[in-house]
Amino acid sequence: MKKIALTLFAAMISLSFASSPSYAGDAGAGMKYAKKKCAMCHDMGSKIKKKGKIGPSLAGGIVDKKAGQVAGFKYSKGMKEAAEGGLVWSEENLDKFLKKPKKFIKKTKMSFAGVKKSGDRADLIAFLKEI
């Protein structure tokens, strides 16, 4: 009986890994990436000096927050519609947005081609969780 329970438990663990994407990134590497590719447009919090103003401030964190909520920032129509539709920046949604912003939100004004490598996106998301 004990053995069966253990086998079941192991199966459940491997299933849960298989079904939900894993974003176990390296926040330090994510910070370096953000310095190079995001900070010219975004305030990324106190760990990065450069604070771009073209995009909304991400300081104070964005993971698991509602989209389009930075007061005073003029979001695109596309981002406003997504926000009204209830978009939340879960890790999964961030991963999709950062991969190809214009594919995830057609009319976004974030002029950024995307982060191609899933590993780079995972690192970025790990960093975004710490700001």
Ligand code: HEC
């Ligand atoms: C060329 C400037 C630019 C670059 C580079 C850029 N962004 Fe943006 N970003 C924007 C703009 C502008 C918006 C607002 C989009 C809209 O209103 O459609 C935005 C929106 C966002 C949002 C949604 C914020 C919210 O309030 O809902 C996130 C998250 C985000 N960017 C993350 C990133 C990350 C991470 C990077 C680096 C990989 C990055 N951006 C690179 C300009 C940029």
